[in-house]
Amino acid sequence: MLADLSGAEILSQSYEAMRKVESAHVVAKMHDDARQVEFDLSLDRKNDCNGAIRYEGMGKVDLIKSTDLMHFKGDADYWRAVAAKKHTPKKQTDAMVTMLADRWLKMPLSDPEATSIAHVCDLGKLTGGVSKPSPLARKGETVAIDGKQALTITSAAKEGTEIDYIAAQGTPYLLKSTISGDASGEILFSAFGAPVDTALPEGADVLDLSKLRGGAPGESV
Structure with missing residues (x-):
C-alpha cells in the first residue's frame, strides 16, 4: 500500500x-514578477490548452491553443494595462479597448507573440x-x-x-x-487524461492579427 x-x-x-x-486540468495561484498570477487551464502533452489567466491589477486573458494556432481574448482591464505600460494616450487607449476587449485574436504559432504566450501551455514543465x-x-x-x-x-x-x-x-x-x-x-x-477542447466558441468574433499592419497590438501574456 x-x-x-x-x-x-x-x-x-x-x-x-x-x-x-x-492531459490534466490545472488551477494555480503564484507570484510572477512581484504580482499574483492565477491559472485555470486544461492542457495536454501536445501543448494544446484551453482556459484563462488572470493577472493581479492587469485583468484576465482567455486562451485557446491548438497545434497550429493561438487564440487569446483579453478583457478591458487587460488592454488598459497593456496601454498603460506603453504610455499610450487616453484617446488611443479608449479606441484600442473598444476594438479589442473581449474579442478573440488569432495568430499562427510561428508568430513571436504566440511563442511568448504558448509557454503557459507546457504540461511537461508542470508535471516533470x-x-x-x-x-x-x-x-x-x-x-x-x-x-x-x-x-x-x-x-x-x-x-x-x-x-x-x-x-x-x-x-x-x-x-x-x-x-x-x-x-x-x-x-x-x-481531470487526468481528459481531452482538451481547442474549438472556438460558436459564433466567436475573431480578429486575425497576422493580417494587421504592424503585427499584434498587445503584449504577450
Whole structure:
C-alpha cells in the first residue's frame, strides 16, 4: 500500500505517474514578477490548452491553443494595462479597448507573440517534477482534496516549504502542491487524461492579427 511507503518513496511514485499524464486540468495561484498570477487551464502533452489567466491589477486573458494556432481574448482591464505600460494616450487607449476587449485574436504559432504566450501551455514543465525526491521528505496525515483522499508529504524547497498531496488510492497522482516561504503559491491537478477542447466558441468574433499592419497590438501574456 502507498501509505506504507516513506515520504520519499511516495513522491518518487507520484513523480513517475505525473510524467506519464497525457492531459490534466490545472488551477494555480503564484507570484510572477512581484504580482499574483492565477491559472485555470486544461492542457495536454501536445501543448494544446484551453482556459484563462488572470493577472493581479492587469485583468484576465482567455486562451485557446491548438497545434497550429493561438487564440487569446483579453478583457478591458487587460488592454488598459497593456496601454498603460506603453504610455499610450487616453484617446488611443479608449479606441484600442473598444476594438479589442473581449474579442478573440488569432495568430499562427510561428508568430513571436504566440511563442511568448504558448509557454503557459507546457504540461511537461508542470508535471516533470524533480529527478529525485529529498530523502528527508516527511509523510503526514491523510486529508481530502476535492473529495479524494490524499497523503501529505512535506519537503524543504529552495523557495521554502513544499507540501504535496498525493492520491492515496489508485494511481498516485499529485492532486495539490503548495509552497510557502520566500515564494508562495499553490497548484491543483484534476481531470487526468481528459481531452482538451481547442474549438472556438460558436459564433466567436475573431480578429486575425497576422493580417494587421504592424503585427499584434498587445503584449504577450
